[in-house]
Amino acid sequence: MAAASAAQITVEGVSHTYRPARGRAVLALEEVSLAIAPREFVALLGPSGCGKSTLLYLIGGFLPVEKGAISIEGAPVAGPGPDRGIVFQHFALFPWKTVKANVRYGLEKLGVAREEQERRAQAHIELVGLKGFEESYPSQLSGGMKQRAALARTLAVDPKMLLMDEPFGALDAQTRSLMQSELYAIWQRTPKTVLFVTHDVQEAVRLAQRVVVMSARPGRIKANVSIQLDRADPHIYRSPAFAEKVDEIWDLVRDEALKAQ
Amino acid sequence: MKYLPLLLLALAWEAIVQLGLVSRDLLPSLSDVLKAGWSLLREGDLWKNTGASLYRGGAGLALAIVFGAVLGILMAWWRWMDAFMGPLVEALYPMPKSALIPVTVLWLGFGDGSKILLIFLGCMLPVTIGAYNGARSCEQALVWSARSLGASRLAVLWDVVLPSALPELATGIRTALALTFVLLVSSELIVARAGLGYLIGFLGEGGIYDAMFAVVLVVAFLGFFADRLYQRLVGRLLAWRA
Numbered sequence: 001m002a003a004a005s006a007a008q009i010t011v012e013g014v015s016h017t018y019r020p021a022r023g024r025a026v027l028a029l030e031e032v033s034l035a036i037a038p039r040e041f042v043a044l045l046g047p048s049g050c051g052k053s054t055l056l057y058l059i060g061g062f063l064p065v066e067k068g069a070i071s072i073e074g075a076p077v078a079g080p081g082p083d084r085g086i087v088f089q090h091f092a093l094f095p096w097k098t099v100k101a102n103v104r105y106g107l108e109k110l111g112v113a114r115e116e117q118e119r120r121a122q123a124h125i126e127l128v129g130l131k132g133f134e135e136s137y138p139s140q141l142s143g144g145m146k147q148r149a150a151l152a153r154t155l156a157v158d159p160k161m162l163l164m165d166e167p168f169g170a171l172d173a174q175t176r177s178l179m180q181s182e183l184y185a186i187w188q189r190t191p192k193t194v195l196f197v198t199h200d201v202q203e204a205v206r207l208a209q210r211v212v213v214m215s216a217r218p219g220r221i222k223a224n225v226s227i228q229l230d231r232a233d234p235h236i237y238r239s240p241a242f243a244e245k246v247d248e249i250w251d252l253v254r255d256e257a258l259k260a261q
Numbered sequence: 262m263k264y265l266p267l268l269l270l271a272l273a274w275e276a277i278v279q280l281g282l283v284s285r286d287l288l289p290s291l292s293d294v295l296k297a298g299w300s301l302l303r304e305g306d307l308w309k310n311t312g313a314s315l316y317r318g319g320a321g322l323a324l325a326i327v328f329g330a331v332l333g334i335l336m337a338w339w340r341w342m343d344a345f346m347g348p349l350v351e352a353l354y355p356m357p358k359s360a361l362i363p364v365t366v367l368w369l370g371f372g373d374g375s376k377i378l379l380i381f382l383g384c385m386l387p388v389t390i391g392a393y394n395g396a397r398s399c400e401q402a403l404v405w406s407a408r409s410l411g412a413s414r415l416a417v418l419w420d421v422v423l424p425s426a427l428p429e430l431a432t433g434i435r436t437a438l439a440l441t442f443v444l445l446v447s448s449e450l451i452v453a454r455a456g457l458g459y460l461i462g463f464l465g466e467g468g469i470y471d472a473m474f475a476v477v478l479v480v481a482f483l484g485f486f487a488d489r490l491y492q493r494l495v496g497r498l499l500a501w502r503a
Contacts, residue, residue, distance in 0.1 A: 062405045080408040092402035096424045096501045105420075106410030137501045157410060 007035035008193055009059060009161065014068030015218075016054055028054045030218040032068070038160075039191040043198055043208035045253065047260035051219030052197045053165050059195065060086055060163050072161075082110060085159030089166040091146040093138040099125060099149045100134040106157035124152040127186070144175035155186070161193040168203070180206055184231060201253060205229070205245045206236065213252045216259035223252050289471040298475030306460065307479065313455040315483075317373050318445045321380025325437055329385040330430055333392025334422060337399075350389055358383030358440065362448050376448050376456070383444045384437035391433020395426030428502065431495045438491055442484045457483075 011034040019025045028051035036042050044052040057063045059070055061080040070077045072084070080086075093102050103124055107117040125134055128148040138146055147167060154162065167183075168176040184207055187194055198204050204211045205227055213223040227245055229236060236242050262268075271291055277283050278290035289297075301307040336343045336350075361379055369375040399422050407421045408414075449458025457480050464473035 057405075060405070060409060062408070080405065082409065082411045084409060086406060086409045088402045088406070090402065092400065092406045094403060094406075094421070094424070096427070096499075105407070109407075109411035109416065139501065153406075153410070159409075 006037055008038040008040075008073055009034070009036040009195070010069075010071045011035070011055070011059065012069045014055070014058060014065060014070060016051065016058060016063070016066060018054070027218040029058075030220050032219065032221055034212060034221060036193060036195060039193055041187060041194045041196070041207060041209045043196045043204035043211045044214065045198060045201065045204045045211050045249065046214030046219060047216050047253070047257040048199060049217050049260055050214045050256065051217060052199075052214050055219070056086075056163050056165050056195060056197050060084055062086075082106060082157045083159055084161045084163055085154035085157065087147070087150055087154050087162065087164045087167045089169045091138070091143075091150045091170075093146055093150055093153070095138050098135050098137055099130060099141070099152075102138070102149060103153045103156050106153060110157060120156055121152075124156040125149075127155070128152045128182070142175075143171050144179060147171065147179060151183075151186075155190070158190075159192065161195065164194065164196045166197055166199070169198070169200075176203075183207065201246055201249050202237070205242060205249065206231075211249055213249060214256070216256040222256065225249055225252070286470070289474055293471040294474040294478065297469070297471035298478065301472055301475060307476070310455055310457050310460045310476075311479065311483075313373070314445055314449065314457045317376040317456065318380060318441045320373075321377040321444075322384055322437060322441045324377070324381040325384035325441075326388055326434055328381070329388025329433070329437070330392045330426075332385070333389040333394075333430070333433075334396045334418070334426060336389070337393050337396030337426075338418060338422060350386060350393075354386045354390065358444055359447050362451055365448075366452050371452050371454060376445065376453070379448050380441050380444050384440050387436040387440065388430070388433045391430045391436075392426050395429030395433075396422050398429065399425035428499060431499065435488070435491060435495075438487060439484070442480065442487075446480055 011032055014029060014032045015027070016029040017025050018028050032051075032055060034055075044055065046052045054063065058065055059072075059077065061077045061084070065077065094105065097105065100121055103121040104117050107120055112120070122134070125131060128151050130145060130148050130152065133141065133145065133149075138149065141149065147170075151167075168179050171179060180203060194208075196204070196207060209227060211225045211227060212221060213225065214220065215222045225245070225248065229239070229241055229245070233239060274288075275291045278285060278288055285293075298307070332346065336346050358379070361382055365375040365379040365382070369378055403421050403425065404417055407417045412420055445456070446458035446461070449456035450462045453459040457476055461473055461476045461480070464470075464476065
């Protein structure tokens with residue numbers, strides 16, 4: 001699916017060591033290679049501490065690539081950019097800005113004309129179902145609404161790629177399931193490349209075309225599992241094909257999860 | 262009525278003096294103090310000296326806020342700045358600021374300049390430390406979000422680091438505000454030709470104690486009022502917390 005020439009995101013032989021201010025250096029990633037095609041939906045799955053978020057931050061340009069190479073459409077990553085939108089587990093909304101001002105922020109930075117900012121911000125607030133909360137501050141919203149606002153802020157600048165770092169990990173089960181459906185619907189309407197970090201096997205199978213399974217620390221790529229399911233099926237969770245894929249991936253993850261304990 | 266205890270204290274003050282429990286030489290009655298205060302007000306002495314004090318305090322504090330906030334945020338943002346300035350701030354912070362009074366007089370003389378410099382130097386470090394701690398508490402994810410939305414590193418400083426620092430910066434400024442009054446009055450008591458501190462000293466030396474107490478009350482009220490006003494302003498500015 002992701003031939004090197006057609007890849008949008010290319011990761012080659014990347015290793016990364018964390019050096020905390022105090023304590024020992026930790027090898028977080030070791031010799032990771034990965035190619036992601038345009039508009040592909042990829043889940044990065046692994047036990048906690050396996051470096052999957054680190055890999056996402058490296059692709060995002062937030063951390064320097066020390067060993068190996070990462071390129072986006074052929075050009076090496078040099079810092080963050082609006083082509084790669086990011087969504088964090090804890091939302092990272094600017095708490096001093098209203099929902100509307102948060103969503104407008106990126107448009108302001110990109111120098112979009114004022115009326116156009118207004119129009120696009122409003123459209124994205126409505127896209128994520130937050131109409132009526134434009135003037136609310138993040139502290140006045142529930143977790144699910146905060147993540148909707150964060151998603152609207154990221155989508156408003158129309159990035160080609162979405163980097164999502166356990167985006168639904170802080171939400172309750174019902175909200176999480178709803179957000180999964182909505183993300184999937186949004187991805188279908190505005191096809192973007194999605195790299196979705198999670199440690200939830202069901203979530204990965206539910207959403208991704210390909211699940212990249214990572215080993216316990218130091219993170220290496222253990223398997224690539226491609227997934228073809230009828231995602232329009234509202235009862236996808238009950239389908240035998242879904243259960244089979246979850247089992248298959250669980251078998252890959254189980255040993256790693258035990259090692260990470 | 263929240264300030265009822267204050268009213269009771271005022272009544273008790275008046276009562277113990279009227280009943281002769283305390284000598285009037287040590288504590289004039291509240292009614293005499295208010296009368297003396299009224300005549301100071303009418304004759305214009307109070308206005309003139311209050312004006313002088315507020316100008317010095319306001320200018321010194323404004324300088325302390327601007328330079329203190331910039332220094333604190335830069336220290337939090339650039340490691341070499343922290344390495345260079347951090348030990349200086351740490352060493353100078355506990356110094357009793359009033360020890361600088363003779364120094365600033367030596368440099369700038371008896372007028373406004375020495376008071377403004379004293380308040381600036383004395384009040385800057387609490388602001389610096391507030392800004393520093395506030396900026397350090399800025400979440401990494403907020404900075405990264407801004408960067409991925411197209412903000413330059415410099416824009417992040419203004420758009421993300423400064424607002425993140427505001428709550429702790431506001432606390433530092435409140436400390437500085439209280440310190441401003443302490444430094445202002447003590448420096449004016451020692452060396453000045455105008456100002457509320459000067460007026461207290463002048464009236465005290467002349468034995469005009471009811472008027473002296475009146476000025477002390479004015480200083481106390483100004484300090485209280487400034488703090489309330491500041492708290493209200495901060496409450497409005499940081500309404501997004503909640």
